[in-house]
Amino acid sequence: xxxxxxxxxxxxxxxxxxxxxxxxxxxxxxxxxxxxxxxxxxxxxxxxxxxxxxxxxxxxxxxxxxxxxxxxxxxxxxxxxxxxxxxxxxxxxxxxxxxxxxxxxxxxxxxxxxxxxxxxxxxxxxxxxxxxxxxxxxxxxxxxxxxxxxxxxxxxxxxxxxxxxxxxxxxxxxxxxxxxxxxxxxxxxxxxxxxxxxxxxxxxxxxxxxxxxxxxxxxxxxxxxxxxxxxxxxxxxxxxxxxxxxxxxxxxxxxxxxxxxxxxxxxxxxxxxxxxxxxxxxxxxxxxxxxxxxxxxxxxxxxxxxxxxxxxxx
Amino acid sequence: xxxxxxxxxxxxxxxxxxxxxxxxxxxxxxxxxxxxxxxxxxxxxxxxxxxxxxxxxxxxxxxxxxxxxxxxxxxxxxxxxxxxxxxxxxxxxxxxxxxxxxxxxx
Numbered sequence: 447x448x449x450x451x452x453x454x455x456x457x458x459x460x461x462x463x464x465x466x467x468x469x470x471x472x473x474x475x476x477x478x479x480x481x482x483x484x485x486x487x488x489x490x491x492x493x494x495x496x497x498x499x500x501x502x503x504x505x506x507x508x509x510x511x512x513x514x515x516x517x518x519x520x521x522x523x524x525x526x527x528x529x530x531x532x533x534x535x536x537x538x539x540x541x542x543x544x545x546x547x548x549x550x551x552x553x554x555x556x557x558x559x560x561x562x563x564x565x566x567x568x569x570x571x572x573x574x575x576x577x578x579x580x581x582x583x584x585x586x587x588x589x590x591x592x593x594x595x596x597x598x599x600x601x602x603x604x605x606x607x608x609x610x611x612x613x614x615x616x617x618x619x620x621x622x623x624x625x626x627x628x629x630x631x632x633x634x635x636x637x638x639x640x641x642x643x644x645x646x647x648x649x650x651x652x653x654x655x656x657x658x659x660x661x662x663x664x665x666x667x668x669x670x671x672x673x674x675x676x677x678x679x680x681x682x683x684x685x686x687x688x689x690x691x692x693x694x695x696x697x698x699x700x701x702x703x704x705x706x707x708x709x710x711x712x713x714x715x716x717x718x719x720x721x722x723x724x725x726x727x728x729x730x731x732x733x734x735x736x737x738x739x740x741x742x743x744x745x746x747x748x749x750x751x752x753x754x755x756x757x758x759x760x
Numbered sequence: 761x762x763x764x765x766x767x768x769x770x771x772x773x774x775x776x777x778x779x780x781x782x783x784x785x786x787x788x789x790x791x792x793x794x795x796x797x798x799x800x801x802x803x804x805x806x807x808x809x810x811x812x813x814x815x816x817x818x819x820x821x822x823x824x825x826x827x828x829x830x831x832x833x834x835x836x837x838x839x840x841x842x843x844x845x846x847x848x849x850x851x852x853x854x855x856x857x858x859x860x861x862x863x864x865x866x
Contacts, residue, residue: 479854486792504792572833573851585832
């Protein structure tokens with residue numbers, strides 16, 4: 447029987463693990479099949495306090511893992527499939543390979559890049575269509591690329607990709623951008639980046655690999671063919687919470703609802719089920735920052751600890 | 761048996777002329793998901809010793825091989841049998857996924 451079972455291995459999961467194992471709670475962390483989470487697909491992280499010269503994303507995540515292991519967190523690489531609350535208020539968590547008994551659960555499964563949902567997308571995945579600029583940019587040296595999206599991620603990826611590509615076109619379905627002023631300005635100033643707005647991709651074309659897209663202007667309805675070597679999707683994220691359907695209350699996008707900061711004395715990370723807490727990007731569609739995820743991970747661990755204390759004293 | 765280092769030079773010898781199926785992991789040091797894939801590949805190399813060969817191609821150092829097989833995303837795993845690509849897996853893969861694909865080809 448574990449005191450705390452953590453699902454997820456991004457900054458929220460690892461921070462929760464550091465806090466709960468350091469508080470002498472018997473802690474297990476089930477990492478999923480992308481240990482380290484979204485930050486492992488980034489390069490330099492410049493806004494995580496404590497690293498004045500910046501730190502590489504994969505390195506930061508490895509350090510967090512080692513720190514959690516130092517206090518005795520047990521690490522398992524597996525994916526959780528079901529959660530069942532038992533009559534004695536403990537939980538049975540089943541993975542692909544095994545099952546675990548625990549008194550509390552912290553869900554920190556994060557989010558993953560959204561797919562575009564366009565015909566042919568699956569066919570050209572990894573053959574011109576990518577969801578990770580830092581992973582795949584290297585293969586587009588002196589090539590023409592489209593980045594789809596209008597947020598900070600799109601600007602960041604476009605700017606990063608100019609290191610390799612001969613030209614980057616940012617394609618956005620609206621006129622206005624969600625991206626912060628500083629990120630948008632940086633992209634606009636870049637001579638290798640141009641913008642097409644009010645436009646979407648209607649279809650992909652190519653044989654063995656992607657060679658072109660059909661674009662559609664959503665204001666005029668006009669379509670044009672554009673030869674292209676690569677399309678990078680940066681259209682946002684979707685929370686990795688499908689396995690929790692029917693277990694905890696979520697919004698229509700799949701973000702887990704937690705109690706939040708309504709009362710200063712509340713357990714902010716408490717979900718609709720007593721004993722299940724949630725932290726990080728799977729509850730947060732507004733901030734989506736590593737440091738915020740780490741912070742809410744600490745909150746969830748403290749909430750779980752207090753919940754367990756409450757159980758033993760009553 | 762651990763995994764072997766496959767290069768532009770030894771690709772024909774180690775992969776195409778191999779008597780057993782060969783799993784090839786295309787990776788690079790700067791690729792975060794590849795760092796996650798690496799230890800999984802090592803485990804597979806050990807558990808399939810004698811039945812299949814497991815090799816790793818660093819795409820930075822071996823552009824010819826990566827180019828020849830049209831690698832545009834890493835990690836990419838290719839399973840070769842009899843000198844041709846029998847299966848291609850793009851993106852980070854779980855151990856279970858790789859094991860099941862490899863078992864189909866042995």
